[in-house]
Amino acid sequence: MDVKVVIPARYGSSRLPGKPLLMLLGKPVIWHVVERCKEAGIGRDNIFVATDDQRIIEALKDYDINVVLTSLSHQSGTDRINEVAAIKSWSDEVVVLNVQGDEPIIPFTLIQNITAFTLANPHYQITTAVVPLTNQDDFTNSNVVKAILGNHGRAIYFTRSRAPMNRDNPNDLSLAKRHIGIYAYRVSALKQFCSYSEDELEHYEKLEQLRALSHGMIIGVTVFNGIVPHGIDTIDDFNNIKRIMKESNSLNG
Incomplete structure (x- = not known):
């Protein structure tokens, strides 16, 4: 392939x-x-x-x-x-x-993981990745996107809200997943997705992947159990990654 x-x-x-x-x-x-x-x-x-x-x-x-x-x-x-x-x-x-x-420090193993998952699951039109969400600060943070999964890794919804919520034990995060912004598509699905205009839910939550779900496209999700550092959105993010890379380079050198 x-x-x-x-x-x-x-x-x-x-x-x-x-x-x-x-x-x-x-x-x-x-x-x-x-x-x-x-x-x-x-x-x-x-x-x-x-x-x-x-x-x-x-x-x-x-x-x-x-x-x-x-x-x-x-x-x-x-x-x-x-x-x-x-x-x-x-x-x-x-x-x-x-x-x-x-x-710049995305784990190469994450790229391998989503590639293998995509090739093994051709019935999914789009694939993406999540990591387990393990602390309440991230769970309540609207900048941390949560993915709600159904059976066999099928995405049901993505949201900035606290979800899924255990009604009887709100501190339970066993089903909570943080979405990672990496995607794979076959070109046919890419064309289909881009043929749609911005969706109401997409505009509401500012999450592009909701356009696909709203139009009935099937998104498959692979769970990655490694650490995925935050990307660079601000100068503070950049300085933090620069520090991490310098420390890693020093240790490896």
Whole structure:
């Protein structure tokens, strides 16, 4: 099965402009994301950075990374990925992984996990990942997205609210899962998803995956039992990841 990775990299982030090109250990953030994908066993020729800005293209010229210039008008990374699939004329059966461009220390084992899960479960139109949610602070935090799973890993809903809630024991988090923003789709499902306009629930919760569920698309979820660090949304996030990577590099060096 043909597997591609597309990494959306928008220059104009409202909270941290230019973050794909911020430097970590002498390399841009986006370079590190590509390296994690390569560590997962994805060949360089199957990894693509999708950007809307010439500055990112120029900055990556010396790194032997495939970069595709996409439209400035896209409302989401999924739309950007869909354009790359169209530009490259990928067939409907090609599996495309959407790896976020602001996660330079995403575990390569997570990428391997969702790839294997997707290939083993072709009945799911979209696949994504969760980790067990283990503390009440995260459970009540609206910035932590919760995934509610049914049988066989099928997603029932995603929400910013506390869910699922054990009525008899509100402190019970045994079914609580934190959603991780990594997705895989066959190109046919990607086209279908991008044919829909923004959904009412999606707009309400500000969660794009609700558009798919509202239109009856089937999302499968794999549970990853490792640690998935938070990505880079703010300068504090960037400084925290820089510290983690420096400490790790020092230990390994």
